[in-house]
Amino acid sequence: MLNLNSYEAVNWNRPSSELANVFWKQQTKQYWLESEVAVSKDILKWKSFEHQDTYRKVLGGLTLLDTIQTNIGMNQISEHITDLQEKAVLTLFGAMEAIHARSYSYIFTTLCSNQEIDEVFEWIKSNPYLQYKASKISEQYQGIVDKVTLWKAMFSSVLLESFLFYSGFFYPLYLAGQGMLKNSAEIISLILRDEALHGVAVGYFAQNVFKEFDENTQTELKLWGYQFLLDLYDNEMKYTEELYSDIGLSAEVKKYVRYNANKALMNVGFDKMFDDENIDPIVMNGIRTDSVTHDFFSQKGNSYTIAKVKAITDETFRF
Ligand SMILES: [Fe+2]
Ligand SMILES: [Fe+2]
Secondary structure, three states, X not given: OOOOOOOOOOOOOOOOOOOHHXXXXXXXXXOOOHHHXXXXXXXXXXXXXXXXXXXXXXXXXXXXXXXXXXXXHHHHHHHHOOOHHHHHHHHHHHHHHHHHHHHHHHHHHHHOOHHHHHHHHHHHHHOHHHHHHHHHHHHHHHOOOOHHHXXXXXXXXXXXXXXXXXXXXXXXXXXXOOOOOHHHHHHHHHHHHHHHHHHHHHHHHHHHHHHOOOHHHHHHHHHHHHHHHHHHHHHHHHHHHHHHHHHOOHHHHHHHHHHHHHHHHHHOOOOOOOOOOEEOHHHHHOOOOOOOOOOOOOOOOOOOEEOOOOOOOHHHHOO
């Protein structure tokens, strides 16, 4: 009997999406678990660290974003795209998001008391800037009804992966560059490496969806995209101010946020909107400078350099 709604099986032997296999292989190649990193080696330094509160809030904010990306982002986008290989790639990414969200808890468990942990999770629920970005992005994830809204959700996902994480990533990387809490920063480096891949991959899938639109729709979506980014950028500036002004780092973090906003735009094939600025090379590279237990693909540097964003080319996919 003919079943008109027959279920189709994913067939990796016949490529259906040009780069799905490349993204899959890269994600599996860089697979990791939080238990592989010896965060307990940070305990001694943590005890005398004077900005514990900022650090906890930074990790708290990151946990919220990774939770949304696990439970809503990757699921919703995967649900609404049709290519079975791309669906599989997004599901694999989703699993990594769950590992990321759990990793922050691993750092909390190792360094903080139960009361401190409970307090930061309460703070997450009440911080207006964190809640604002969570709701703006989730709204797009939950509003997918057609190709246009699918593209908007993909665009939002790239903003989260390539832009909104970085006000948080900055601090652990910056501290590690000064020899502080280096093992916790290694977890952040591993997360950052995944998010870099996710931003490029979802950005690439989004560009393929975008190409199918007529010129008018493309113009409208471009305008919508820049406005959406600017709205989140304003919010991000306030969040950065609240988190970092007391410790004198807000100007540095804001530069890093702008750099990554440009990167998000380039990932979806749009022109960047902020000027190039000097970023601390340790933070830029997102790596530890010694005793690295994982092999990072980031470039290295040891002096202040001009941070330049590159457009996606064939080179981008040669991981
Ligand atoms: Fe993540
Ligand atoms: Fe991600």
